[in-house]
Amino acid sequence: MDEVQQSPTSRLTRVKINLRYAMQLAWAASPKLLIRYTVLGMFNAIMPPISVYLGAVLVNQIAGAKINPITFNDVLPVVVGLWVTFVVQRAVGAYTGVGRNLYVRRVELEAERRLLEKAAKVDLGHFDQSNWHDRLARARRDVSWRPGDLTWSILGLSGNIVTIVLMSGLLASLHWVLVVLAIGAAVLSLVLESRVTSKLYKYFYQETPDERERQYVGDLLVQPKNTKEVRAYVLADYLLGRHRNLSETLFKKREQMLKMGSRISVVTGIITGTILALAYVFVAVRGIKGTIDPGAVVLVIGAFTSVSGTLSNISSTFVAVDQHTTFLDDYFSFLHVETLLPIPETPKTIPHTSIEDIVFENVSFHYPGGQGDALRHLDLHIRKGELIALVGENGAGKSTLIKLLLRFYDVNDGSIKINGVDIRDIHPNVLRDHIGVLFQDYATYELSVRENVAMGRQNGTADDTKIVRALQDSRSEWLLQKMPNGLDSKVGRLFEGGHDLSGGEWQRLALARIMYRNADIWILDEPTASLDPEAEAAIFAELKENLKGRIGIVISHRFSTVRIADRIAVIGDGRITEVGSHEELIAAGNTYARLFELQASGYR
Numbered sequence: 044m045d046e047v048q049q050s051p052t053s054r055l056t057r058v059k060i061n062l063r064y065a066m067q068l069a070w071a072a073s074p075k076l077l078i079r080y081t082v083l084g085m086f087n088a089i090m091p092p093i094s095v096y097l098g099a100v101l102v103n104q105i106a107g108a109k110i111n112p113i114t115f116n117d118v119l120p121v122v123v124g125l126w127v128t129f130v131v132q133r134a135v136g137a138y139t140g141v142g143r144n145l146y147v148r149r150v151e152l153e154a155e156r157r158l159l160e161k162a163a164k165v166d167l168g169h170f171d172q173s174n175w176h177d178r179l180a181r182a183r184r185d186v187s188w189r190p191g192d193l194t195w196s197i198l199g200l201s202g203n204i205v206t207i208v209l210m211s212g213l214l215a216s217l218h219w220v221l222v223v224l225a226i227g228a229a230v231l232s233l234v235l236e237s238r239v240t241s242k243l244y245k246y247f248y249q250e251t252p253d254e255r256e257r258q259y260v261g262d263l264l265v266q267p268k269n270t271k272e273v274r275a276y277v278l279a280d281y282l283l284g285r286h287r288n289l290s291e292t293l294f295k296k297r298e299q300m301l302k303m304g305s306r307i308s309v310v311t312g313i314i315t316g317t318i319l320a321l322a323y324v325f326v327a328v329r330g331i332k333g334t335i336d337p338g339a340v341v342l343v344i345g346a347f348t349s350v351s352g353t354l355s356n357i358s359s360t361f362v363a364v365d366q367h368t369t370f371l372d373d374y375f376s377f378l379h380v381e382t383l384l385p386i387p388e389t390p391k392t393i394p395h396t397s398i399e400d401i402v403f404e405n406v407s408f409h410y411p412g413g414q415g416d417a418l419r420h421l422d423l424h425i426r427k428g429e430l431i432a433l434v435g436e437n438g439a440g441k442s443t444l445i446k447l448l449l450r451f452y453d454v455n456d457g458s459i460k461i462n463g464v465d466i467r468d469i470h471p472n473v474l475r476d477h478i479g480v481l482f483q484d485y486a487t488y489e490l491s492v493r494e495n496v497a498m499g500r501q502n503g504t505a506d507d508t509k510i511v512r513a514l515q516d517s518r519s520e521w522l523l524q525k526m527p528n529g530l531d532s533k534v535g536r537l538f539e540g541g542h543d544l545s546g547g548e549w550q551r552l553a554l555a556r557i558m559y560r561n562a563d564i565w566i567l568d569e570p571t572a573s574l575d576p577e578a579e580a581a582i583f584a585e586l587k588e589n590l591k592g593r594i595g596i597v598i599s600h601r602f603s604t605v606r607i608a609d610r611i612a613v614i615g616d617g618r619i620t621e622v623g624s625h626e627e628l629i630a631a632g633n634t635y636a637r638l639f640e641l642q643a644s645g646y647r
């Protein structure tokens with residue numbers, strides 16, 4: 044909200060910066076189209092002054108005919124000139140109208156593409172900042188139309204300026220007072236309208252949080268993941284009521300604002316109209332004195348009508364530029380968000396299929412904005428070809444360890460090395476290329492079975508043989524028998540013809556993805572929670588069997604399956620408290636042995 048209180052200078056700076064970005068965006072969308080529609084707009088803007096001028100010449104010729112008779116041939120060139128001007132203006136106007144529309148859509152698509160690209164690649168650490176989601180939501184909402192509308196307004200501006208300059212030239216050829224009156228009307232109109240702009244801007248900015256809440260409550264009512272709970276808790280009327288109250292409050296505020304805007308516009312109209320009328324008084328007085336010919340009267344009327352129309356276009360352009368550039372601040376600052384993870388200047392690589400070891404050395408880490416250390420002085424050595432299980436209480440730091448290994452964040456202290464290379468010296472994408480991971484909250488792609496598996500490694504074409512093998516390795520090839528169209532069957536309910544899957548079925552599909560990825564390091568961060576213990580044990584055993592020199596890291600709370608691992612590392616309070624094989628840890632009789640016994644006794 045503090046933006047609303049900003050000084051005019053900072054607002055002006057912001058408008059200037061964002062306008063520059065918007066123009067760069069419009070240029071990037073299509074330089075050819077930007078030039079084409081700017082030039083055509085300027086060309087068409089010459090037509091109204093020519094019409095007014097030719098109209099004045101025609102009136103003078105007709106008025107003069109009373110004294111010196113003329114033939115139709117004498118007026119023919121002027122009539123043809125008027126006809127050509129009219130036709131050209133209409134034809135170019137129609138052509139530019141459609142073309143500009145398409146071009147503006149191009150700009151919108153380009154703006155959206157940039158937003159999605161940034162959102163998909165930005166470092167995960169940004170998502171931990173409290174205002175991040177708000178900014179992203181605002182940027183996303185505005186990107187759908189503001190860049191396009193801004194480009195549209197600016198494209199019209201160049202033509203409007205050409206019209207005003209030429210019309211002022213015509214007026215100046217009669218008397219400088221007329222130019223002063225025209226410019227006076229222009230400036231006054233801009234000053235008054237800018238008051239409306241600034242109030243509208245303030246209003247829309249203040250409206251944003253309430254509008255977001257309104258949309259959020261609306262989303263709660265329609266999002267599939269909430270539908271069951273909304274019914275089970277009979278929340279529909281409560282949420283609908285809240286939505287209605289917010290809608291009504293916002294509607295009233297908007298009504299007040301727009302009424303205020305229309306009052307100012309009426310005052311602007313009266314004042315500028317009066318100034319324009321003064322020009323007519325000026326012309327009438329001179330006409331009565333006989334110091335001005337009839338064509339000049341036509342010229343003044345034509346020029347002033349055109350100037351007043353063009354002025355209102357210019358003033359709405361200013362309103363649009365001001366508003367759009369202000370609202371696009373979130374969008375452009377989002378696009379310019381700095382990367383949190385420094386990319387090494389000369390990144391190192393690690394050879395494929397020969398990961399010797401992963402060493403966590405004295406690793407400490409706290410989340411940006413988090414309270415306290417998630418990991419503190421953690422040491423862990425993972426060896427080639429082993430399946431290691433990480434166990435520990437909720438919040439102990441298991442998932443954090445995985446996120447650091449994937450370089451979603453950099454450690455605050457200590458180091459993580461693969462084959463002796465510090466992962467900060469490896470490009471994050473190269474590092475992640477070696478890893479296949481399945482998170483607790485893995486993605487569910489409501490696409491075909493084939494795409495769900497092939498997402499594991501997107502490199503052009505999907506290999507059906509490998510996909511089927513991955514489904515077999517994850518013990519989910521039966522999914523294919525169940526599905527009517529084999530690999531082409533759509534899963535999920537979002538799209539027509541999709542088949543909904545159970546939680547466990549989605550997990551198996553996600554597991555097939557990791558198998559298809561065929562990476563050097565396999566990580567399963569508790570993705571098997573929806574599977575029955577027997578299925579989980581089978582998958583872990585399968586994983587161990589398929590490792591073949593890879594490194595496997597699994598996180599699970601089920602000790603019955605954890606015991607399959609070669610070694611088990613117990614994490615407590617951000618550090619490793621015990622590490623060893625199941626038998627060794629049982630023999631040691633510490634936390635692991637106690638927790639294992641606790642779970643095992645539950646089954647007896």
Ligand SMILES: Nc1ncnc2c1ncn2[C@@H]1O[C@H](COP(=O)(O)OP(=O)(O)OP(=O)(O)O)[C@@H](O)[C@H]1O
Nearest residue numbers: 171410412413417436437438439440441442443444
């Ligand atoms: N994005 C975050 N921002 C701030 N703190 C976080 C964030 N993610 C996790 N934490 C905190 O870091 C600590 C370790 O969390 P982590 O997710 O690694 O635990 P875990 O052992 O995987 O737990 P669980 O078994 O519940 O999945 C916890 O105290 C958690 O609250």
